């Protein structure tokens with residue numbers, strides 16, 4: 226089992242890279258953002274709750290997100306050769322819950338791969354993506370700035386959290402998609 230956390234600011238390319246890497250390494254891809262969007266489009270109770278935060282660019286509360294993630298893992302664990310977590314964890318409470326949850330199953334986070342890119346570059350990317358993604362949180366610069374502020378306040382401390390566990394790998398997130406995939410793939414292959 227190889228369990229990988231893909232980490233980075235909004236727009237850093239986590240989803241794009243996870244989609245390629247899951248095929249290459251036969252990993253189950255779990256994107257908490259995608260699970261929330263699925264619930265929103267199916268008008269579930271969870272979707273309605275998540276939307277009220279996502280529409281503002283804020284993080285959905287930990288308790289809701291952690292339970293949802295553990296349900297997703299439980300659902301797929303029988304066939305999984307490992308996971309690629311995309312957009313989770315985003316807070317220290319989530320990271321601790323993930324460690325506890327995986328260790329109960331005899332697993333761990335093997336590597337956290339941080340995709341690095343600066344905020345101006347990412348804002349331009351997100352606004353471009355917003356033209357076609359249908360994501361309302363990608364079309365409004367104020368919401369994008371709130372997402373960065375949430376990242377800086379709540380998610381950035383995880384860099385230290387994973388560095389202390391010797392699990393953090395930084396990757397330059399600027400360049401062609403294929404080049405970036407290669408950078409990440411060489412780290413996963415070396416684990």
Ligand code: AMP
Nearest residue numbers: 257258278279283284285290312313315
């Ligand atoms: P993403 O698709 O990863 O950009 O996530 C879109 C939005 O979903 C975020 O701005 C948050 O509102 C919410 N979200 C996704 N993952 C999480 C998480 N791990 N914790 C809290 N909120 C999340």
